[in-house]
Amino acid sequence: MARGIPDHKAPAPPGFAWIDEASRLSGRSIETLYKDRAAQRRTGRSNGPWSSSIGRMAAWRKADIDAWLDSQGGPAPDAEMLHNSRPPEPRRTAQVIAASRKPPTWNQIREDVPAPGTPEGAYFHYTPAEAAEWLPFGAHKLRRLAHAREIPYVDNGNRVWFSGMNIRAISEQFTVQPFTKRRS
Template sequence: MPRTPQYDRPAPPGYVYADEASRLTGRAIETLYKDRQKAPEDNPGPKSETLNRKAVWRLTDIAEWLEQQMNPQLDPERAAESRPPEPRRPRKTSQARRTKRPAKAYDSAA
């Protein structure tokens, strides 16, 4: 189990370390660090930076990310790809199954 990072001094003004970013976003610390490794266009989390060899998150970036999560914008290019769900097929009843395949008689002499 990963340890919670311990810091000897507070984060610079306007920034937070991973433990506070985790509390603000509701994402696990490990998830925030994994998101840092992804390409910016594939990163599902808030943007992060490195200051003094430590990962930090801007409070403005976290607030922007949270706002985006609450009010997602529909991408007009991908809107055409969505379609309604397929209609459900009615379930076959056991009576219908019996009429199609009669049960074979059990032959005890065999």
């Protein structure tokens, strides 16, 4: 669990820094400095700048922080400098864009979708939202009926799809035929 910044009522003695300033000067998080301090007290060695106690408070000598930074090979990393030093993002080519396209999710409706009754639409795979435009059910009910195996659907990788033939079969399945009149 991360610790918060302690509320120091008095300023740090000259040449020393409390945890928040030591974190800023060293470039290490407050939690990391506390872990380094615990390792220092437990083993006598520390991965970070050496700490000491002033009263009951943890303090770091600024000279120790500077010496530790020198031993690390330079100043603490500056987040803005690191961000600005990144190379620009590569331009995405048409092949990369086409390769990164994903199939539509269950609630997306694509453009230029052929009608289920046409030859192109017979084997076209429709999302439940697209099929709902041709059927008297909403997309959610179509998914529910498909998972209950009450209507025909295409199971393509744990997704529910409907072919044009499925849509026609569902439409016929729920078509109500008129009564014939009985002659008495």
